Amino acid sequence: MTNHLLALRDRQVLWHPCTQMKDHETFPIIPIKQGQGVWLEDFEGNRYLDAISSWWVNLFGHANPIINQALKDQLDTLEHVIFAGFSHEAAILLAEKLVEVTPDGLKRCFLADNGSAAVEVALKMSFHYWRNLGQINKTKFITLENSYHGETIGALAVGNVALYKQTYAPLLMEVISVPSPDCYACETGETWYDYSVRQFAFMEQALQEHAEHVCAVIVEPLVQCAGNMRMYDPIYLTLLREACDRYQVHLIADEVAVGFGRTGTLFACEQANISPDFMCLSKGLTGGYLPLSAVMTTDQVYQAFYADYQTMSAFLHSHSYTGNALACRAGVTTLAIFEQQQVLAHNHHLAQAMRKVAACFQEHPNVAEVRQTGMILAIELVKNKYSRQVFPWQERRGYRVYQQALAQGVLLRPLGNVIYFMPPYVITEEELALLAKVTWQSLVLAVKD
């Protein structure tokens, strides 16, 4: 079987996500035969370094022997069982562990099967909580500009990236949108801390104006990932937690992308020393193996639904594959690896190594900023470094970087004109150096003419 033949068959029957399929007339899709660690291999033996963890999900490499073994064992025991009226060991272990490792106060775990579904669950739960308390005026959500929370209709509505949202705007519920603390916009000489504090004034104002009608504020803690890896200071979260309490509004922390060590701590909220009312988790939750998500919440929220059946106050949200046993086992095993292998300490070194190999990009005339939060590093490509004038989007400079890097055996997937590294935690320092070298060469070729 060749790449070419498979790509041809693929194009006859498949429709890929986040893709203009016509692009594949000239730039064929790459069928992958196998993966090992940070490497993917196609049907002709070409290898690609997976620098973006296959869309931010993979933590401990492809074909990780520990997760593989755990899944084989689970497969021989129980693949799946209805999760209403029934339970199983993997789900219980996973929930116990998540309660233990997430910030204080998050004592309940509701399972779903992807990040968008987790966001939908958190939105519905927050609204329903206030309703169960008789606060029927609370029907709105506050969201940050440039945020992303998934692409189902509800999750899309609380997100703010135009590329994904604009077309569907007529279908979406209205939200209250507040300027982002995104520190790419800070003044020269202004610290991230100062800028984040300054931007918080908009949030304070929105809460003051609308709190009576607001169920929750939803944010991506520390890094707005799909919104071009824009970053801000933890102080914003500290201020937000305090304000949400003051205005009696829930705080939903969408850690779908930033959770499980990406920002340096197990969860990004830890850096602000806060506990949200809801925490959405997915992506890295299964180490990148299977679709699964969790919404962690407080006992206070749980108790507002806990009553005699006749009160009709139960949370009736369900998905067919809720609590899938294989996915839960992958989750339990992923969390065990964090414990057994001192992953966060190791990542601390990796993050420093990443900073070092990427430092040179700062000097490039088409790079406006190199920024990093833990294991996420982003390089902002512009036409003019000093004015920060952007390349016309039609030129697809980021896409050119993608194509050039693939030809040199590295899988990058720039967001617009922002190149980023978000590698699996098993990447070595040598591989990081290779990644930086290929990225540099690809960038140089992509900004020519």
Ligand SMILES: *Cc1c(COP(=O)(O)O)cnc(C)c1O
């Ligand atoms: C990816 C992502 C989602 C959506 O998760 P899916 O599993 O792709 O539906 C939600 N929130 C954030 C912050 C994400 O990065």
